Amino acid sequence: MSAAGLDEAVQAPDDLFWQEHSERITEPDEELQRIVEAADLPALLAALAAATGDTSFLTPDLRPPLKPVDTVSHPHGGMSAEAQERGRAAALAGLRRLRDEGITRSRMLRHAETGTILEFLTNGHTEWDGMLRHELDLAPDKNGAPDWQFDDVAAGREFSALIVGSGVAGLAAAHRFRQAGVPFSIIESADRLGGTWQKNRYPGVRLDTPTFGYSYSFAQRSDWPHQFAQGAEIREYLETVAERSGIAELVEYGTRLLSADWDPETGLWTVLTRVRGGTEQRRTFNAVITATGQLDIPNIPDFPGRDSFGGVAMHSQDWDEAVDYRGKRVAVIGTGASAYQIVPAICADVESMVVFQRSAPWMLPAPSYHDSMTEVFSWLRRKVPHYAQWYRLWVTVLGIPGRFHTVRAEEAWNGAPLSVSARNQEVREELTRILGEQFSGHPELLKHAVPGYPPGAKRMLRDNGVWARALTSDHVAVETSPIREITPTGIVTEDGTRHEVDIIVYATGFRPSEYLEGIEIRGLDGVEIHDAWDGDARAYNGITVPGFPNFFMVYGPNVGGVVAGSLHFMLERASEYALKAIREVLARQVKALDVRPEAMERFVAWVDGENRQMAWGQPYVRTWYQNAKGRVSQIWPFTNVEYWEVTESINPADYDFLA
Ligand code: NAP
8 A cells, every 4th residue: 555545544443452542631841841851752752743743853863872782771772861851851842732732642643754753763773664563553554453354355265263272372363363354263271361371370470571562562551560560460461352352252261282184185174172071072174373382381300209209399380379388498490580580489488498500590680670660651651642552662662673782692702601792791791790799798609690601592581689689598598419309308419418398399491392292283194293393393484384284383483582572573473474374375265375395494594594693592502492403493583573574475485375
C-alpha cells in the first residue's frame, strides 16, 4: 500500500489493552516541571509529538545518541546535559499544551509522522523502521496482524491447524490465527494456560529483564506494577490476554500431543493426543504448530544415590507450595537465574542453607530490580496519551543493539578464557569491581564469586545486591566441591564433606536443546524428526524443517535472544510467518509447503557463523545455549530487526509446494 493509502486507511487498533483516552491534566506548571525532571525524555517527547500532532520540536540535536550500554543503561539514551535541558523545556511546553487544550487522546499517526518520530527515537536508524512499526500502536502500518482473511483466500476449503501449547508462544500463534479466521484447535498439557509462568512458582520468581520489554505488540499493558514483573503478574497478564483475545475458552487443557504423522496422500497430519486420565484420541489437521517452549523439561542431574534422599527434593519448576522451608536446612544446587531468585527469597527464613556452585554467574547491576514503577511513570501513563506504549517502544529501541558490542569476540584477542575482546574485558573488570565491593570482608567467597569465563558467555543475571547479601549471611555456605553423591540425609561432595539437609532444591536448569522431547513427529517417508536432527535440532528461521510439510515451530531452534531484543517479538514473528506460509498454501490451492534443505542449510550456516563470533560461541565455553553436538542451537545472534526481515515474507524459492 502506498504511503498515501496508509494515511487514508482507517485502522482498528491491534492492541487488546487499547485505551482511547487518558485522564485530563490539571496540575499547575510547577508540578509539570517536577514531572518533566524525572521523566524519560525520549519516550515523553515522542508521546507529546504524537498527542499534539506537532513533530517540529523533534530536532536532530535533541535525538538520543543511543550510547551503547556496557553494564548500566545511560539515562535518556545518553543525551547530553545541554540536550536534556532543551528536551525538558520542549516537554514542559508539550504538557502545558495537553493541559491547556484538554488533549486526552492521540489520533493514529500518518505514515510520514511515524517516520519522523521513529527517526528521532532511533537517532536516524531508518533501517529499524519496519520492525519498530510492528511494535507501534499508533503507526498506520503496524504490521503484525494478518492483512487477509481465510474466507477471502480459501472460502469453502476444509482446513484446520493444531497449535500445541498455551504459553507465551502458543497464545501469540492462536491470536494471530484467530485474527486471520484460520480454523484451529489449541491443546495444552497442563490444567491452565501460561506455560513457563504457570509452572514456575518458586519464591522470588519474577522477570529478570525489564517489564516493558516483555509483552506482546498486540497486548500493550500500561499499568504494570513493577519494573521487573513478578511471576504472578505475568501469569495474570497472560490470562487476561487469553480472555480478551477469546483464546482462553478454546484451549483444550490436560491434553498432551504424543505424535503426529504426515500422510502425503491426504496432505493431513494424523495427530495422537492423550487427555489426562488416559484417553487417547486421533484427529487430523492440515498444519501443526508447536509452541511447547524451550525451558520446560527439567534437567535433574543423575547424582549417585539421588533417589535415596529421605527429605523433600524438588526442581525449581516443580516447587511444592505446600512445603514449609522455614526453620529447615536447605540445599540449593545451581547458581543460574532460578537459584538467583530462590536463594535470597527464602534465605532469611531457613535454619541453614548450602548453595552448590559449579560456576559463578555474571550479574549486571540492576538497582531497581525489586522496585515498583515510579510515581512519575504512573502519572505519565495516566495523563499523557499512550505514554506507556511509547515508553515500551523506547525500551524496544534500546533493546535492538542491546549489549551485542560487549560480547562480540575480537580476532586475535589473547584474553581467553576470561574475556573475548577489549570491551568484554572492560565489562569483566567493572563487574569484578562490583563483586569486590559486595563480598568485601569475605575473601574466600569472593574468590569463588568471580566467574572464570567471559561476561555474556552464559546468560547474565540482574542484580541489586541481594545475591551477595544472602551468600555472605552467617547461616549460608557456598560449596564449590563437586557433588559426589546424595544420601538419605544429605549431599556428599568430592572433598568428603557431608551436608545434612532437609530439603534439596534442584535449580539445575532445563534441557532446552532437546526440542520436542517426548513427541514423535513423522514427516515425509515416515522419518521421525529427532532422527532427522540426530541430536542437532535445526529449522529454517527457527520455524520450518525440510521433510515436515505444514509443520511450524514457534520458539524453535536459534530464535532466543540473550543480550538484545524481545522474546515476544521473536515468537510473534514466528507465528506470523507460519500464518503467511499457510496463506501461501491456501492461495496456491496446494496441500502443503515443505522447506528446501538448501534454504535451511543456508540459514543455519548464517546463524552459526555469527554465533561463533560471540562469547557464547567460543570453543572453551559450555552453556545450555549449546546442544549435545556443541552447536549453539538456542541463540539468535542478530538483532530483532534481522528477524523481522527474514520473517517478512515467504520466499517461494525456499519451498516446495506439494499439490
Ligand atoms: P541454568 O541457568 O541452566 O542454571 C542451572 C544451574 O545449575 C547452573 O548454575 C549450573 O551450573 C548448575 N548445574 C547444572 N547441572 C549441574 C550439575 N550436574 N552439578 C552441579 N551444578 C549443576 O537454569 P535456571 O537457573 O533454571 O535458568 C534457566 C534459564 O531460564 C535462564 O537462563 C533464563 O533464560 C530462564 N529464567 C528466567 C527467569 C526470569 O526471567 N525471571 C528466571 C529463571 C530462569 P553451570 O553454570 O556450571 O552449568
